[in-house]
Amino acid sequence: MIVWLNGTFGVGKTSTAREVCELLPDSTFFDPELIGGGLRAMLPSKRLAEVGDYQDLPSWRRLVVDTAAALLAEVGGVLVTPMTLLRQDYRDEIFGGLASRRIPVQHILLHAEETILRERIEGRALGPDQPEGDASIRKWCLDHLEPYRGALSWLTADAHVIRTDRLTAGQAAELVADAVRDGAGARTMVQTPHPTAETVASGVLLFDEDDRVLLVDPTYKPDWEFPGGVVEPGEPPTRAGVREVAEELGMRLADPLRLLVVDWEPPNPPGYGGLRLLFDGGRLSESQAGELLLPADELRGWRFVTEDEAADLLPPHRWHRLRWALRARERGCPINLEQGLPVT
Structure with a gap:
């Protein structure tokens, strides 16, 4: 099974996911961002210049599904996956691919008000060695608040929502773990098996x-x-x-x-x-x-x-x-x- 923690940057997905792994037996932390980093290292710069985000690469979306299936075959249990998905068609592609492999998904949205998100993002510490890089990350996070706002209508309809405005990562993780045990956010999708021939x-x-x-x-x-x-x-x-x-x-x-x-x-x-x-x-x-x-x-x-x-x-x-x-x-x-x- 996969517990997909969605939400925009600054909402605390990664820290919450690590805490959730401590609460759910047989759970493994799975970060699809590592796949994006690998593709950045492997793909020609010309191809990377054609997309604004590694999520726009069909290979990334395909590899997320394939890697999740391979990890579950290796370790079993639950994959806790902190990953922002704001485009509904990408959600369809990834969740549909997982469903075709008989991998159930519980979709949980960590949400906080924009004022809180801005406080967290703008309060991000700048590293002494790479201030320009950290400032760029901060800008990237702020730039994604508007797309997140635009995606909220479908996200809140699709996922189980947990408000994290004034919660620590540990407190949010407790709520996520309870939601998982209750089956909240379970996505029932048609399970179209991948063909093995024409x-x-x-x-x-x-x-x-x-x-x-x-x-x-x-x-x-x-x-x-x-x-x-x-x-x-x-x-x-x-x-x-x-x-x-x-x-x-x-x-x-x-x-x-x-x-x-x-x-x-x-x-x-x-x-x-x-x-x-x-x-x-x-x-x-x-x-x-x-x-x-x-x-x-x-x-x-x-x-x-x-x-x-x-x-x-x-x-x-x-x-x-x-x-x-x-x-x-x-x-x-x-x-x-x-x-x-x-x-x-």
């Missing part, structure tokens, strides 16, 4: 009366998606699409699905790629759309979007697949794609 997946495009397409927002991975999922062994792809729509949206499709595109997705480690099919599931009336039911552990929202709006929500390969699926729908003829482009 897969076939069926997606279903549903449209409103203005021909906008429906997209869903998964809780377990970044970016928006089409309703759908991996075809199970021995299952027809069309049946998989119908099944996924029923599971994800609570809707039974009466009309048969019509194939729009078949797209071959190449291997992209750690993914294996495979065939991706998109079907036309037809139009939904306003009343039908109002009856959609989302599984809370899998999807947090849905919306109808235009093709241009979808470009801002979907990753490029998925948007190209959608673009050609819409052309196929207009032409009334399926299109064969490879890596998102028609095979001529």
